[in-house]
Amino acid sequence: MIETNVFRALADPTRRAVFERLAGREMSVSELKAGFPVSQPAISQHLAVLRGAGLVLERREGRRAYYRVDPAGLVPLVDWVDRYRAFWPERIEKLKNLLKEMDQ
């Protein structure tokens, strides 16, 4: 199951934090490493898992590897969540209002 890979990849707190950090901007591995209290191999391993789940993309430049979020990677998760949004009309309302504000 493809959803399983996405859920599993995001289930680990530090790995999810790596993803969230990359959501801000593209970063190299060493830049990422600076923000976390784990070793460089640990970061590389997390990136490999995120990449395997389709959540991030890699770009090599010289001896550096830059990683960025792949927007398409979250689509399975978004789709799954959307199937269950039907259970909370109040939250759909909230979202509707948000989108109305965006239209103006």
Add this chain to the structure above:
Amino acid sequence: MIETNVFRALADPTRRAVFERLAGREMSVSELKAGFPVSQPAISQHLAVLRGAGLVLERREGRRAYYRVDPAGLVPLVDWVDRYRAFWPERIEKLKNLLKEMDQ
């Protein structure tokens, strides 16, 4: 982190399937058990994890235990996803159109 419990709870395929089954309607443990090729204790353990993550609620009636989805439990996940929806305008468009149809 509360999100971590939700992600972890939904990361396991059979546990996520249990949740999805409960999304249809409230069910007793033995009813749930019938749908899965695992033992009754396994089901009870999955339900305990889902309950710990705030995703399901329990109701005792006699010697039976009925479980149902707790809509509030998915809010952390929905909020997390919504933070990253900003990355895909095309998906937001899709959702916008869906909501417009619901308005009519």
Add this chain to the structure above:
DNA sequence: GTCTCCCATAAGTATGCACTTATATATTCG
């Protein structure tokens, strides 16, 4: 060339986890 630098991979370890069987705890039924 050699020396750093940046990153990935290998290998090992310890903990977590999803399952099993066995047993405990209630509750209903006869």
Add this chain to the structure above:
DNA sequence: CGAATATATAAGTGCATACTTATGGGAGAC
């Protein structure tokens, strides 16, 4: 009461996983 039913918990097991240190390998810097 005792027997059957419904569920939870205990205990054990095998495998996944999140980390570590050590090493490999390629691309600038000198």
